[in-house]
Amino acid sequence: MKSYWGIFKMEFKGELQYRAKALSGIATQLFWGLLQIYLYTAFLNSGSVDGFSISQMVSYIWLGQAFFALRYVTMPKRVGKEIVNGNVCYKFVRPINIYNQWYVEGIGQKFAATLLRFLPIIVIGFLLPGNLSLSLPVSVGAFFLFLFGLILGLLMSHAFAMLAVYLTFKTLSEKGSIGIVSAIVNMFGGLFIPLPLLPQALQDVLKYLPFSFITDLPLRIYIGNVGIVDGLVLMAIGVVWLIAIIAIGKLLIGGALKKTVVQGG
Amino acid sequence: MASIIKFENICKNFKVPQKAEGRFKMIKNFFCRKHRIIEALKDVSFSIQEGEIVGYIGPNGAGKSTTIKIMSGILTPTSGTCVIDGLVPWQNRKTFVKNIGVVFGQRSQLWWDVPVIDSFELLKDIYKIPDDKYKETLQLLNSALNIEDLLGRPLRQLSLGQKMKCELAASLLHRPKILFLDEPTIGLDAITKLAVRDFIKYINKEWGTTIILTTHDMNDIEALTNKIILIGKGRILYQGSFEKIKEKYSDEKTIEVEFAKDYNKVSLAGYKVIEHNLRFATLKTLPNTKFHTTDFINQISKKYEVVDFQVSSLSVDEILAKLYKEYEL
Numbered sequence: 001m002k003s004y005w006g007i008f009k010m011e012f013k014g015e016l017q018y019r020a021k022a023l024s025g026i027a028t029q030l031f032w033g034l035l036q037i038y039l040y041t042a043f044l045n046s047g048s049v050d051g052f053s054i055s056q057m058v059s060y061i062w063l064g065q066a067f068f069a070l071r072y073v074t075m076p077k078r079v080g081k082e083i084v085n086g087n088v089c090y091k092f093v094r095p096i097n098i099y100n101q102w103y104v105e106g107i108g109q110k111f112a113a114t115l116l117r118f119l120p121i122i123v124i125g126f127l128l129p130g131n132l133s134l135s136l137p138v139s140v141g142a143f144f145l146f147l148f149g150l151i152l153g154l155l156m157s158h159a160f161a162m163l164a165v166y167l168t169f170k171t172l173s174e175k176g177s178i179g180i181v182s183a184i185v186n187m188f189g190g191l192f193i194p195l196p197l198l199p200q201a202l203q204d205v206l207k208y209l210p211f212s213f214i215t216d217l218p219l220r221i222y223i224g225n226v227g228i229v230d231g232l233v234l235m236a237i238g239v240v241w242l243i244a245i246i247a248i249g250k251l252l253i254g255g256a257l258k259k260t261v262v263q264g265g
Numbered sequence: 266m267a268s269i270i271k272f273e274n275i276c277k278n279f280k281v282p283q284k285a286e287g288r289f290k291m292i293k294n295f296f297c298r299k300h301r302i303i304e305a306l307k308d309v310s311f312s313i314q315e316g317e318i319v320g321y322i323g324p325n326g327a328g329k330s331t332t333i334k335i336m337s338g339i340l341t342p343t344s345g346t347c348v349i350d351g352l353v354p355w356q357n358r359k360t361f362v363k364n365i366g367v368v369f370g371q372r373s374q375l376w377w378d379v380p381v382i383d384s385f386e387l388l389k390d391i392y393k394i395p396d397d398k399y400k401e402t403l404q405l406l407n408s409a410l411n412i413e414d415l416l417g418r419p420l421r422q423l424s425l426g427q428k429m430k431c432e433l434a435a436s437l438l439h440r441p442k443i444l445f446l447d448e449p450t451i452g453l454d455a456i457t458k459l460a461v462r463d464f465i466k467y468i469n470k471e472w473g474t475t476i477i478l479t480t481h482d483m484n485d486i487e488a489l490t491n492k493i494i495l496i497g498k499g500r501i502l503y504q505g506s507f508e509k510i511k512e513k514y515s516d517e518k519t520i521e522v523e524f525a526k527d528y529n530k531v532s533l534a535g536y537k538v539i540e541h542n543l544r545f546a547t548l549k550t551l552p553n554t555k556f557h558t559t560d561f562i563n564q565i566s567k568k569y570e571v572v573d574f575q576v577s578s579l580s581v582d583e584i585l586a587k588l589y590k591e592y593e594l
Contacts, residue, residue: 006390014378078377090374092339095363096391258341 003096004104011077011108015116022116025069029121033065037132040197052196055135056223060194062125062134063219069113070153071191071215073160073182076106080174083165098257099250102165106158114154138224145231149218152235156242157214160185162249169256190216196225210245213238269443269475270313270336275345277306277331305331306342307499313477313492318469320490320507321479324589328499329479333447336477337367350442363392366436370448373428374435375420381431382416385438392439399438406434409464426457433461437468444468446478450485462488483581495588502592514584518556519577520548525570533565 037058044054064071079102082088091098125134137143160181167177186192188211195203195216206212217234220226226234283299306328313319323329334340335347338354338361347354352361368374375384389399407413410430415423423431429449436444446465450458466489468474480486486493486507493510495503503510520536527543535554540547550556558576565571579587 003387003390003393006387010376010379010383010387013383014376017378085372087372089334089339089369090367090372092358093337093362093365093367094391095359097359 007101007104008108011105012112015109015112025117026120029065029068030124033061036061049197051225056225058132059135059223060219063222064215066118066121067114067150067215069117070110071157073157073185075161075164075174075178076102077109079165080168083168084172099253103158103162106161110154110158137222141228142221145228146218146222149221149235152238153214153218156210159242159245159249166252166256185211189214210241267315268312269315269350271348273310273346275306275309275342275347278343279303279305304499309501311494311501311504315475316473317492318476318490320486320493321477322486322493323496327496329496330447333445333479337365337445338362364442366441366444368432368436368446368449370451375431377420380417380419388435388438394439402438402440409467410434426453429453440472443475448480449478450480450482465489483585487581497592511584514579514587517579518550520574522546522574523572525572528569
């Protein structure tokens with residue numbers, strides 16, 4: 001366990017060094033958040049969606065932007081490169097499970113990236129006037145469940161990223177692999193379009209699929225779109241999904257590692 | 266002494282897709298690929314005793330790195346058995362790698378954007394090294410490799426030689442029984458090279474670490490190893506002491522002669538003239554000539570007026586080049 005904690009700390013520290021990256025991330029997220037708010041306000045004003053008011057939508061978007069680094073499925077840094085250039089061989093000569101090592105690395109990076117970015121966006125979100133303002137959570141219970149949901153989301157988002165790592169082993173193309181996985185996950189996880197805006201029939205299916213646990217569920221709990229009891233039930237389903245996706249990832253990557261050929265010097 | 270590494274009849278084949286030439290063949294190839302089997306290692310057997318420093322040499326593409334990778338558990342051989350320190354590397358990977366250290370000269374095992382010492386601390390956690398032992402080892406590595414000042418700096422700010430010293434230290438923090446060095450001196454300047462060599466010798470002597478190194482720098486081999494294994498085209502061609510090989514070629518001498526006056530033609534029985542330019546000539550012993558200085562002086566001074574001459578044996582590089590040629594590598 002100590003070694004995983006060490007890896008986590010290492011990646012956390014490494015990520016903290018990239019402050020300019022975080023700043024530009026914050027700027028992008030603010031701009032993008034405003035854009036989305038204006039766009040969806042226009043939509044909602046010309047019709048209505050059950051149980052999703054404009055102020056809820058605004059909060060949903062601000063929180064989504066604040067935790068963008070957490071919800072956006074990305075490859076753990078370096079892993080793709082390591083696989084393509086063969087540095088991955090050093091992973092083999094450590095007395096530690098390779099999947100776990102990568103998993104923890106990615107979590108550390110994402111955690112640090114999120115920590116560097118979320119606060120300014122939340123603060124600005126609260127300070128914005130009237131229709132653009134982020135609201136408080138519906139209840140204290142909802143707030144804590146929201147926090148717990150974010151942790152589940154972080155673990156889930158990275159479990160998906162590990163599937164992209166597997167694909168990279170197969171295709172040797174980091175960009176292509178993460179492209180496929182993130183397109184699916186981000187679409188059905190509410191990153192492009194908030195899930196409450198999708199047709200009800202689709203929503204009914206999506207809420208049981210693993211993608212929505214990444215951030216859609218915690219955000220909905222925060223704004224009161226999903227009640228606490230429902231939230232708890234769904235989260236239990238989420239935990240089962242998480243275990244399943246990690247297990248699948250471990251199986252696939254374990255198989256790929258056996259066949260790995262590290263070429264050259 | 267017991268043998269710590271046993272390699273028996275190891276073969277390793279790689280399956281690689283075959284490239285086809287021509288437009289239509291390329292299209293055909295896209296749908297149905299033909300594969301070609303490359304035999305990287307053919308029936309390789311050797312054993313290494315505990316505490317030895319073994320040089321593993323051979324021309325590019327001979328299978329050196331493949332062997333190192335099999336020994337360190339990264340690759341699984343196609344057939345054959347390999348037992349290292351009582352374990353099969355690719356079967357009990359996690360237990361096995363606790364006792365080995367690896368440096369791939371062209372890759373890095375340290376974290377890029379954090380100070381080197383942080384990487385060391387992490388390796389300490391990964392290998393579960395007790396605090397006191399870690400401190401002791403680190404101090405020893407610091408003084409032997411002179412890296413104390415580098416440890417606080419991020420890896421990306423270090424030069425190649427500084428990096429290599431840190432890599433070496435990183436691979437030794439857990440005091441492995443066996444150390445694999447894949448081209449450890451590649452790209453290093455003279456001083457660093459010497460420091461690294463001294464250090465390797467020191468570790469071997471102090472800790473009794475068994476060391477296997479591949480290199481193209483024959484001076485490494487000469488300075489470090491008790492034994493060499495020569496591999497070419499996937500086969501073991503020679504194993505034994507390097508001295509023996511050197512002896513075999515020690516009769517071959519090159520003599521540079523300076524004459525007192527200009528000669529238009531130079532010839533000497535038992536020698537071949539490689540170069541001749543009036544006052545200067547370079548001679549080489551013919552295969553059957555046994556070089557003896559007194560005889561040579563007598564012989565040459567009868568014919569020519571000699572001011573000075575200089576005898577040199579084959580350099581290690583030349584010996585190796587000859588060896589490769591002999592085995593048609």
